[in-house]
Amino acid sequence: KQEVTQIPAALSVPEGENLVLNCSFTDSAIYNLQWFRQDPGKGLTSLLLIQSSQREQTSGRLNASLDKSSGRSTLYIAASQPGDSATYLCAVTHFGNEKLTFGTGTRLTIIP
Amino acid sequence: ETGVTQSPTHLIKTRGQQVTLRCSSQSGHNTVSWYQQALGQGPQFIFQYYREEENGRGNFPPRFSGLQFPNYSSELNVNALELDDSALYLCASSFGDPDHEQFFGPGTRLTVL
Numbered sequence: 001k002q003e004v005t006q007i008p009a010a011l012s013v014p015e016g017e018n019l020v021l022n023c024s025f026t027d028s029a030i031y032n033l034q035w036f037r038q039d040p041g042k043g044l045t046s047l048l049l050i051q052s053s054q055r056e057q058t059s060g061r062l063n064a065s066l067d068k069s070s071g072r073s074t075l076y077i078a079a080s081q082p083g084d085s086a087t088y089l090c091a092v093t094h095f096g097n098e099k100l101t102f103g104t105g106t107r108l109t110i111i112p
Numbered sequence: 113e114t115g116v117t118q119s120p121t122h123l124i125k126t127r128g129q130q131v132t133l134r135c136s137s138q139s140g141h142n143t144v145s146w147y148q149q150a151l152g153q154g155p156q157f158i159f160q161y162y163r164e165e166e167n168g169r170g171n172f173p174p175r176f177s178g179l180q181f182p183n184y185s186s187e188l189n190v191n192a193l194e195l196d197d198s199a200l201y202l203c204a205s206s207f208g209d210p211d212h213e214q215f216f217g218p219g220t221r222l223t224v225l
Contacts, residue, residue, distance in 0.1 A: 043202055
């Protein structure tokens with residue numbers, strides 16, 4: 001059974017700093033990994049999708065990396081802004097199954 | 113391009129009642145998945161519909177059921193509501209191909225009293 005872990009559960013960082021969020025998964029036979037952002041009480045916004053054959057994806061100030069063999073992914077946020085404050089969730093899928101298995105998320109607070 | 117929409121936004125029910133939640137998928141998407149997110153937790157997979165057929169189910173009892181319509185919109189029905197069913201219910205749509213991203217709606221907040 002796939003288990004996805006995100007540590008830490010919460011993180012506070014001064015504005016302007018670069019930061020890294022971590023995601024680990026127990027079953028490395030994933031098809032892809034997706035990072036989401038969730039504002040309080042709201043739905044999920046897809047940030048980046050990494051296929052299992054890829055090592056990283058970039059979008060603006062965000063860069064996600066994937067090391068499938070070690071069961072890890074990181075989300076790097078450059079030059080953080082107060083608007084980046086949200087909960088960040090990672091989720092994986094397996095071949096032939098679009099079900100997303102989620103971590104419990106990291107709640108990020110950017111301090112102005 | 114219209115995104116994923118869900119209705120209602122909020123709902124309050126009492127134990128034992130039944131509820132129906134609705135989801136309109138993003139234009140062109142043929143797959144809808146439903147997730148339950150309890151407070152402080154990650155979303156949990158309930159089930160998925162692909163071209164009107166159930167295509168996978170998570171660890172939820174049979175009182176959670178669903179439908180997908182020819183226009184690919186979907187309903188989630190929950191019978192005999194329990195207090196623990198209080199959660200944010202999220203719908204996601206996609207092209208039915210694991211290569212593609214899943215796009216989520218804003219969710220329905222269900223409170224069971």
